[in-house]
Amino acid sequence: MLSVLAVVVGVLVGMVGVGGVLLPPGLVALGDMTASEATATSTWAFVFTGVVGTIAYAWRGVVPWDMLARLAMGVVPAAFAGALVNAILPGPVVLLGLAALTLFVGVHQLRPRAVRDGRAELGTTALVVIGALVGFGSALTGTGGPVLLVPILLAVGVAPLKAVAVSQAVQLPVVASGSVGYLQTGLVDVGLGTALGGLAALGVVVGAAVATRIHADGLRRIVAVACIAAGVFLLVRVTL
Template structure:
């Protein structure tokens, strides 16, 4: 991997750690900067997402146990909420893979871009207490996970870019929403990586090379986010959502 690609993957990890969004940059970076074929880049990127999601899950469990040991209420999303979301996402991803041939893919990609733009504008311009409200109940999260899993399989994107706009629209506390968005990477990337490995499409060495700077950037981004006010974090998320939606829409329309 070139130094330019390494720096951009590190930046993507930084964005993931701060807002859960940024992984969408990996495949374009590999393809445009290092000339890696898409068929090789996508499975490697998905595998790197799996390792980042596992690191995020480990950090989440550690924070929960630390809070309980110190007699403080756990922060972030409740464990039951995350498990319900992951279960729905896994079922949705499987159903999406089976139904992909009948789906209008371009229209879905454009809808995804519009959703990211709208959610980013809401985060930036609609004045609302970022930590107001509570996460949706587990049954609702399972249904949301089902929809996110379907959308991820149909569009080839990770869960956060689909899930965050929905959670923000439901007034989910911002930091809980980011934690849940990171958590859905595990079932989506895990299922896809298993299929890619079985089909002989996974370049394990490239996946590990991607994962190292991605996780390093994620750790830095997580540390930065923990020191930011919720309002500032919401602004950063809004800007990243709008930039991603704009780039994604232009990319779909011009390719």
């Protein structure tokens, strides 16, 4: 089941930028891991989706490299800090954070989307701050980067394809910095994370290939239901 989940997560990440939020809850539920182990291992797994996603979108010439560079200025130190904070937090606190993030993403995907012109231009300060928020939150929860960055960029008026493309590339500084922090704590299951990351990377290739060819509204609703179900599961697990 974890193998299937990894492929599905990869497809969703490659196509609409969300999906990574489902892997940590899956590792808790199906891999019998603690919340900290799940977030650490999923962060390592997203190294592989980051590499493949960046290549896939760069090959199509749609990655905004200038935006990525400014986001990375905030992402790198914040992701490292997020990993270290996760390692010292009690398990229930991490689970609650995962539940809150998962439910937020699910509800966000169900909300009606206002029509934006997609021409928003963000300054360096704004992008560094966004990068810091995304880096810290993604490393803390083991969700890779796109799941936080895409909703934020869409909310401020960045074009959807541009938002998804830069979110693929931003995974690399997020998960690289986060993984360095997690490896120091000994929480990463490198073997499992590598295997799941490879499967998810295959899914990213498929997702990226169809990202510009299908209407994503139906898929977003499926993602929303899955995220809400995962969030409810985590809340129930905390209370047991």
